[in-house]
Amino acid sequence: MAGKDVDSTEVLKAGSAAPSIKRRELVAGLVGLSGAAVAGSALSASTAPQRISLDPTRAPGASTSALGNRAGGEQPKRIPLGIISLTPLQDLHGTITPADLHFERHHAGIPAIEAAQHELLIHGMVERTLKFSLADLKRFPSVTRTCFLECSGNLFTNAPEQTTPQMLCGLTSQSEWTGVALSTLLREVGVRPGAKWLLAEGSDAAVMTRSIPIEKARDDALVVYAQNGEAIRPEQGYPLRLLLPGWEGNTSIKWLRRIEVADQSFMTREETSKYTDPLPDGTARQFSVVMDARSVITTPTYPQHIEKGWQEIRGLAWSGRGRITQVDVSIDAGRSWQPAVLQGPVLPKAHTRFTQPWHWDGQEAEIQSRAIDETGYVQPTAKQLLAVRGPGSVPYHLNPITAWRVAPSGEMFYRGDAWE
Amino acid sequence: MAGKDVDSTEVLKAGSAAPSIKRRELVAGLVGLSGAAVAGSALSASTAPQRISLDPTRAPGASTSALGNRAGGEQPKRIPLGIISLTPLQDLHGTITPADLHFERHHAGIPAIEAAQHELLIHGMVERTLKFSLADLKRFPSVTRTCFLECSGNLFTNAPEQTTPQMLCGLTSQSEWTGVALSTLLREVGVRPGAKWLLAEGSDAAVMTRSIPIEKARDDALVVYAQNGEAIRPEQGYPLRLLLPGWEGNTSIKWLRRIEVADQSFMTREETSKYTDPLPDGTARQFSVVMDARSVITTPTYPQHIEKGWQEIRGLAWSGRGRITQVDVSIDAGRSWQPAVLQGPVLPKAHTRFTQPWHWDGQEAEIQSRAIDETGYVQPTAKQLLAVRGPGSVPYHLNPITAWRVAPSGEMFYRGDAWE
Numbered sequence: 001m002a003g004k005d006v007d008s009t010e011v012l013k014a015g016s017a018a019p020s021i022k023r024r025e026l027v028a029g030l031v032g033l034s035g036a037a038v039a040g041s042a043l044s045a046s047t048a049p050q051r052i053s054l055d056p057t058r059a060p061g062a063s064t065s066a067l068g069n070r071a072g073g074e075q076p077k078r079i080p081l082g083i084i085s086l087t088p089l090q091d092l093h094g095t096i097t098p099a100d101l102h103f104e105r106h107h108a109g110i111p112a113i114e115a116a117q118h119e120l121l122i123h124g125m126v127e128r129t130l131k132f133s134l135a136d137l138k139r140f141p142s143v144t145r146t147c148f149l150e151c152s153g154n155l156f157t158n159a160p161e162q163t164t165p166q167m168l169c170g171l172t173s174q175s176e177w178t179g180v181a182l183s184t185l186l187r188e189v190g191v192r193p194g195a196k197w198l199l200a201e202g203s204d205a206a207v208m209t210r211s212i213p214i215e216k217a218r219d220d221a222l223v224v225y226a227q228n229g230e231a232i233r234p235e236q237g238y239p240l241r242l243l244l245p246g247w248e249g250n251t252s253i254k255w256l257r258r259i260e261v262a263d264q265s266f267m268t269r270e271e272t273s274k275y276t277d278p279l280p281d282g283t284a285r286q287f288s289v290v291m292d293a294r295s296v297i298t299t300p301t302y303p304q305h306i307e308k309g310w311q312e313i314r315g316l317a318w319s320g321r322g323r324i325t326q327v328d329v330s331i332d333a334g335r336s337w338q339p340a341v342l343q344g345p346v347l348p349k350a351h352t353r354f355t356q357p358w359h360w361d362g363q364e365a366e367i368q369s370r371a372i373d374e375t376g377y378v379q380p381t382a383k384q385l386l387a388v389r390g391p392g393s394v395p396y397h398l399n400p401i402t403a404w405r406v407a408p409s410g411e412m413f414y415r416g417d418a419w420e
Numbered sequence: 421m422a423g424k425d426v427d428s429t430e431v432l433k434a435g436s437a438a439p440s441i442k443r444r445e446l447v448a449g450l451v452g453l454s455g456a457a458v459a460g461s462a463l464s465a466s467t468a469p470q471r472i473s474l475d476p477t478r479a480p481g482a483s484t485s486a487l488g489n490r491a492g493g494e495q496p497k498r499i500p501l502g503i504i505s506l507t508p509l510q511d512l513h514g515t516i517t518p519a520d521l522h523f524e525r526h527h528a529g530i531p532a533i534e535a536a537q538h539e540l541l542i543h544g545m546v547e548r549t550l551k552f553s554l555a556d557l558k559r560f561p562s563v564t565r566t567c568f569l570e571c572s573g574n575l576f577t578n579a580p581e582q583t584t585p586q587m588l589c590g591l592t593s594q595s596e597w598t599g600v601a602l603s604t605l606l607r608e609v610g611v612r613p614g615a616k617w618l619l620a621e622g623s624d625a626a627v628m629t630r631s632i633p634i635e636k637a638r639d640d641a642l643v644v645y646a647q648n649g650e651a652i653r654p655e656q657g658y659p660l661r662l663l664l665p666g667w668e669g670n671t672s673i674k675w676l677r678r679i680e681v682a683d684q685s686f687m688t689r690e691e692t693s694k695y696t697d698p699l700p701d702g703t704a705r706q707f708s709v710v711m712d713a714r715s716v717i718t719t720p721t722y723p724q725h726i727e728k729g730w731q732e733i734r735g736l737a738w739s740g741r742g743r744i745t746q747v748d749v750s751i752d753a754g755r756s757w758q759p760a761v762l763q764g765p766v767l768p769k770a771h772t773r774f775t776q777p778w779h780w781d782g783q784e785a786e787i788q789s790r791a792i793d794e795t796g797y798v799q800p801t802a803k804q805l806l807a808v809r810g811p812g813s814v815p816y817h818l819n820p821i822t823a824w825r826v827a828p829s830g831e832m833f834y835r836g837d838a839w840e
Contacts, residue, residue: 109481
């Protein structure tokens with residue numbers, strides 16, 4: 001098991017707090033420091049003088065500050081690759097992605113927007129065309145919701161075995177978002193009978209646009225201005241983004257400036273030439289916007305090096321269709337599966353952390369995970385996906401079971417996929 | 421209602437995305453920029469040439485990056501006041517406190533700890549004395565939990581009416597924490613019969629120590645290494661802190677290095693001379709460690725300036741004894757109360773966001789909130805608290821109902837408290 005036996009002499013030296021009170025006063029007198037700085041420092045002073053310079057109890061620490069920083073040795077980073085940057089999934093714990101590590105996907109870079117000048121126009125098939133400032137929007141009833149956002153192109157196909165979870169599928173992140181329900185704004189403008197679609201438009205240089213069915217807009221769409229407690233970051237749409245829980249990330253239009261209500265889809269570039277799924281028969285899936293259930297093991301994975309004995313297999317699972325109900329883990333390359341523990345609360349359309357203890361015996365092995373959501377959908381193998389989508393498939397909406405191999409040396413490797 | 425009427429000419433100018441495709445090509449030719457940079461920029465070019473310099477769609481935006489930054493105009497800050505720094509509650513949304521804004525309370529500053537050298541010793545009334553490195557601890561089953569931490573001294577008494585929620589009670593914050601259940605580690609070392617208390621000791625220069633009943637240790641205590649997805653920040657105890665959900669912050673020993681198991685309380689300084697509550701009869705409450713239910717309105721509050729019409733009253737409520745079941749809001753200085761909306765999921769021992777629409781008619785008014793938790797406890801008024809604790813009470817464990825006054829000008833002020 002983890003943990004080192006300690007010899008009893010060392011323990012006796014460490015002592016307990018109670019008897020150290022007198023020694024503490026003695027040391028305070030000897031070194032001539034103020035009481036606050038040396039209170040309790042007798043422990044190290046009297047038992048381990050050779051380690052004084054390494055002992056953080058020997059000197060007063062740093063002061064409070066207006067803003068904290070990460071520890072020097074803890075510097076998780078996104079990997080920026082042109083129009084995307086990837087979240088370091090293997091470095092993270094729990095389910096919240098720190099805002100500065102949330103993945104990015106831009107279609108023409110991050111616009112610099114003056115929040116005080118920014119407005120959201122809602123027009124088209126409405127009773128009242130209205131423009132909302134950010135201050136206006138903040139006066140409406142607010143809604144807070146934790147959910148994932150995933151880019152539809154979230155798979156590095158034909159990846160080498162030296163691939164981290166971040167490189168493989170780091171285009172998924174999770175935040176606690178706050179804003180106004182889009183349904184509230186639609187009631188405010190008064191949607192006319194016959195309206196079926198909305199156009200959402202961003203104020204980036206791509207003027208990114210997507211058509212949204214009015215049912216989704218009325219169901220759980222939000223217009224959000226906050227992320228993980230603070231204002232949305234510029235790369236996430238500051239000051240305003242649409243948030244469509246469970247849908248492919250690009251539909252959650254960033255830098256949102258305009259919503260037009262109409263009786264049909266706008267058939268923008270992003271739903272005709274882009275973000276469609278070509279099929280083997282020459283046709284293509286369109287508006288395949290709901291992200292299917294998926295899971296990925298985040299540890300142990302490449303480039304970790306594990307030791308024999310107990311580990312914990314940890315990962316994330318999520319589904320755009322609702323709650324994750326089960327995650328199975330295999331330690332024998334998919335021959336047998338065991339249900340993992342799901343960390344609660346399990347929220348709909350949200351990253352769910354799963355864990356599974358694993359006693360590694362030092363032999364070559366392959367670990368996998370598969371997610372099951374409340375619709376009964378089971379995450380497919382790459383082979384199953386390939387059979388449906390065909391070998392010429394673009395890497396959109398691919399959510400294969402991912403495998404990681406451990407070599408007898410303890411080195412972990414990505415196992416590769418069916419696209420190789 | 422919020423939102424501006426827009427005249428129809430302006431709307432027609434804004435147009436829809438579909439007809440702009442040809443104009444887009446034209447503009448690309450005219451300005452000689454690459455396709456990616458100007459895609460879709462025709463909208464502004466053709467309809468609002470006078471606003472070109474303000475229009476973020478006219479130029480490609482900033483690139484992706486390894487680490488995001490806040491928008492220039494959004495710079496929430498803690499207020500550092502010597503040994504504490506306060507969370508800007510009035511600037512935050514939802515329930516998660518960004519890690520760099522989590523409140524601080526240090527007893528001898530923030531020690532600089534080399535994580536690779538750091539160990540947790542567990543000894544005393546145990547079968548096996550063990551030392552755990554950080555790597556050891558990360559191999560144990562992990563637990564993720566979202567909960568608040570509040571300093572027991574979280575009230576600025578006799579505060580002037582120009583007081584923000586941050587200054588008044590910014591010593592409460594919330595994170596998603598990840599670590600090992602302390603009960604897991606206690607099973608690992610084997611607690612001997614008769615053991616009733618633990619001593620938890622930090623490796624700061626105060627060698628901060630608290631006695632923890634073994635029931636709490638076995639119930640929901642965690643030894644945590646992560647906060648909001650990433651490694652704990654240095655000021656929160658990097659690399660390791662104890663986390664006692666619902667208990668006063670100082671018991672969640674930071675920079676945790678030692679746990680000693682014993683058959684009685686250690687009666688450290690922090691539970692004898694400090695962190696006790698003197699009572700009018702000359703005695704003092706000791707080990708009053710569970711934080712009672714509390715709420716605070718975070719907006720509108722000083723220094724906001726509100727306008728007539730609809731606003732939303734928003735705030736946070738929490739209880740160290742379990743879930744918040746109800747938050748009442750009064751807009752008439754406590755004469756009548758209405759239950760607010762609680763944003764789900766409502767987690768035990770966690771900040772819970774409440775909201776309540778308010779139509780302000782322009783008259784002087786006073787808004788208040790009171791929390792009720794699952795034990796049936798109702799947050800008291802300052803007067804009720806004062807009657808029990810006496811006027812000489814130190815500001816520990818004070819959780820009075822807080823009132824905010826709006827002047828006819830729309831200016832918001834803190835109403836003051838019974839300690840004035």
